[in-house]
Amino acid sequence: xxxxxxxxxxxxxAPTASTIETTAAHGNLTxxxxxMQSVWILGVLVVIVAxxxxxxxxTFLTTGNLTNIAQNVSIxxxxxxxxxxxxxxxxxxxxxxxxxxxxxxxxAKVMESMGxxxxxxxxxxxxLAVVVGIFWGALNGFLVARAKVPPLIVTLGTLSxxxxxxxxxxxxxxxxxxxxVLQDNIGYGRLAGIPAITIIALVVVVLGGIMLHRxxxxxxxxxxxxNETSARRVGINVDRKLVQIYALSGxxxxxxxxxxxxxxxTTTIAxxxxxxxxxxxxxxxGGTSIFGGQGSMFGSMVGxxxxxxxxxxxxxVGVSPYWQTVAVGSILITAVYVDQHRRAAAVRGx
Amino acid sequence: xxxxxxxxxxxxxxxxxxxxxNADFDVDAGEVVALIGDNGAGKSTLVKALTGNxxxxxxxxxxxxxxxxxxxxxxxxxxxIEVVHQDLALAPHLDAAQNMFLGREVMRPGVLGHxxxxxxxxxxxxxxxxxxxxxxxxxxxxxxVGSMSGGQKQTxxxxxxxxxxxxxxxxxxxxxxxxxxxxxxxxxxxxxxxxRGIAVVLISHSMPHVLEVADRVQVLRLGRRVATYRGADTSxxxxxxxxxxxxxxxxxAA
Numbered sequence: 001x002x003x004x005x006x007x008x009x010x011x012x013x014a015p016t017a018s019t020i021e022t023t024a025a026h027g028n029l030t031x032x033x034x035x036m037q038s039v040w041i042l043g044v045l046v047v048i049v050a051x052x053x054x055x056x057x058x059t060f061l062t063t064g065n066l067t068n069i070a071q072n073v074s075i076x077x078x079x080x081x082x083x084x085x086x087x088x089x090x091x092x093x094x095x096x097x098x099x100x101x102x103x104x105x106x107x108a109k110v111m112e113s114m115g116x117x118x119x120x121x122x123x124x125x126x127x128l129a130v131v132v133g134i135f136w137g138a139l140n141g142f143l144v145a146r147a148k149v150p151p152l153i154v155t156l157g158t159l160s161x162x163x164x165x166x167x168x169x170x171x172x173x174x175x176x177x178x179x180x181v182l183q184d185n186i187g188y189g190r191l192a193g194i195p196a197i198t199i200i201a202l203v204v205v206v207l208g209g210i211m212l213h214r215x216x217x218x219x220x221x222x223x224x225x226x227n228e229t230s231a232r233r234v235g236i237n238v239d240r241k242l243v244q245i246y247a248l249s250g251x252x253x254x255x256x257x258x259x260x261x262x263x264x265x266t267t268t269i270a271x272x273x274x275x276x277x278x279x280x281x282x283x284x285x286g287g288t289s290i291f292g293g294q295g296s297m298f299g300s301m302v303g304x305x306x307x308x309x310x311x312x313x314x315x316x317v318g319v320s321p322y323w324q325t326v327a328v329g330s331i332l333i334t335a336v337y338v339d340q341h342r343r344a345a346a347v348r349g350x
Numbered sequence: 351x352x353x354x355x356x357x358x359x360x361x362x363x364x365x366x367x368x369x370x371x372n373a374d375f376d377v378d379a380g381e382v383v384a385l386i387g388d389n390g391a392g393k394s395t396l397v398k399a400l401t402g403n404x405x406x407x408x409x410x411x412x413x414x415x416x417x418x419x420x421x422x423x424x425x426x427x428x429x430x431i432e433v434v435h436q437d438l439a440l441a442p443h444l445d446a447a448q449n450m451f452l453g454r455e456v457m458r459p460g461v462l463g464h465x466x467x468x469x470x471x472x473x474x475x476x477x478x479x480x481x482x483x484x485x486x487x488x489x490x491x492x493x494x495v496g497s498m499s500g501g502q503k504q505t506x507x508x509x510x511x512x513x514x515x516x517x518x519x520x521x522x523x524x525x526x527x528x529x530x531x532x533x534x535x536x537x538x539x540x541x542x543x544x545x546r547g548i549a550v551v552l553i554s555h556s557m558p559h560v561l562e563v564a565d566r567v568q569v570l571r572l573g574r575r576v577a578t579y580r581g582a583d584t585s586x587x588x589x590x591x592x593x594x595x596x597x598x599x600x601x602x603a604a
Contacts, residue, residue: 020482020489021491215468219452227441230452234453293444
């Protein structure tokens with residue numbers, strides 16, 4: 001075949017620039033949301049809210065109750081931001097609950113020793129909690145990226161070590177003091193009727209979402225989870241990115257540690273043993289793939305609200321709250337099952 | 351004038367296997383060189399060695415006459431040398447534009463860019479343009495590459511390499527998984543890229559494809575270059591003979 005014939009064939013099958021889709025159908029927000037894995041799970045959440053709303057409109061759909069739900073998920077939401085990044089890289093962070101505990105313990109101990117209850121003390125406490133969080137996160141990242149130990153093992157190990165350190169530091173007894181300014185302004189504070197802790201969580205979630213979906217850092221997070229080899233080949237420093245991503249998760253666990261201290265006025269050494277699993281479940285329910293490369297901040301938030309809404313709803317309509325864990329577990333499995341099928345269909349071109 | 355890209359006396363041993371045994375290679379600007387050889391002849395090893403994916407035991411690589419050493423693939427990329435690997439190396443969850451610019455994102459101007467914000471519209475526009483220029487069958491730069499057909503994926507991988515390869519483009523078995531029409535497109539693309547003055551190196555098992563696009567054919571056997579033919583003057587029989595060693599060709603015939 002001659003070159004000219006070949007070129008002719010090429011041109012006839014070639015779409016022009018205007019026919020190649022660059023924005024169409026994905027340009028506006030509604031369509032983009034519709035295209036996300038998490039959209040059907042949002043439907044599930046809406047249905048759950050509607051059912052409880054119909055069953056008990058006077059109690060469930062009140063500002064007070066909805067605010068309460070939002071407050072209950074706030075700390076987990078902060079953790080879920082970091083977890084979403086980590087899981088998108090096809091990793092996992094089991095240590096978030098323990099890192100939360102150890103951050104709040106170190107922070108509370110130092111704040112206690114400083115003696116007063118003012119903002120200076122609170123800010124020192126915040127800084128310490130964040131530093132401790134970043135330390136554990138970076139350690140996780142280093143072991144995953146450089147030592148090549150699987151994330152499940154690394155973070156299972158640091159889960160244990162960090163909790164142990166917290167127990168050694170305290171003799172296993174919770175520190176029941178947090179600066180008054182923290183408790184008054186953050187723990188019980190409200191702005192326009194919204195709990196301060198929820199506003200802080202919302203800011204973290206929005207910043208995390210922008211970072212994940214709009215910046216190069218987020219793009220590389222997806223690239224690493226999607227195809228690590230290809231990420232390395234195009235020159236992305238995968239190891240350094242992984243350390244940063246796990247450090248981000250640790251940093252947010254540190255923030256969560258301070259928020260927890262503000263909310264409860266005490267460290268919660270024995271109270272965080274299921275936090276990691278609850279956060280992971282929420283992220284996965286929200287459509288983030290444990291195989292990596294896929295997920296959204298919006299989905300994680302939806303996934304977070306489902307257990308919280310069920311909990312609150314069951315209490316209000318008089319169903320034993322134990323049913324909540326049964327429901328959440330079932331939704332988790334169903335969500336992953338449905339996602340798998342959607343994914344398989346997408347690969348088939350369906 | 352020295353060739354665009356040449357290598358002499360390349361050797362590499364893996365344990366007891368001499369994958370490259372004093373192999374030579376050269377390709378010039380605006381030329382398609384096909385690299386052929388039986389399985390295990392050292393084609394892939396040679397390409398890896400030439401593109402910073404593999405260290406050499408011995409030998410010299412020269413780019414536009416100057417000796418070069420590539421410690422990483424990025425070193426080669428920086429000089430405008432790109433590879434389309436057999437496995438394509440695309441991120442399936444990212445769309446075509448994101449794959450095209452992966453690792454080379456266009457940032458927003460000013461403060462936003464420093465904060466890590468990307469100029470997505472520009473990257474999409476430039477990707478669409480690149481696909482159009484190649485006459486590709488890619489219809490959208492905003493759907494995940496993983497949902498595309500084999501041919502479309504291949505096009506994305508080639509378009510990405512072409513977009514950044516100012517000097518040399520390596521294609522490792524680019525038509526192996528493709529249908530008739532898509533193969534046609536890839537071969538046409540190779541010619542277009544060559545006509546832009548880029549040196550193209552094609553690794554293929556398909557002799558008809560090699561004969562159609564190659565200006566020169568270099569035959570590897572047992573880790574060394576055993577023959578070079580002019581594409582216009584050779585035949586499938588001759589090439590197969592040289593590959594298998596049935597013929598005993600003279601090195602440097604063309």
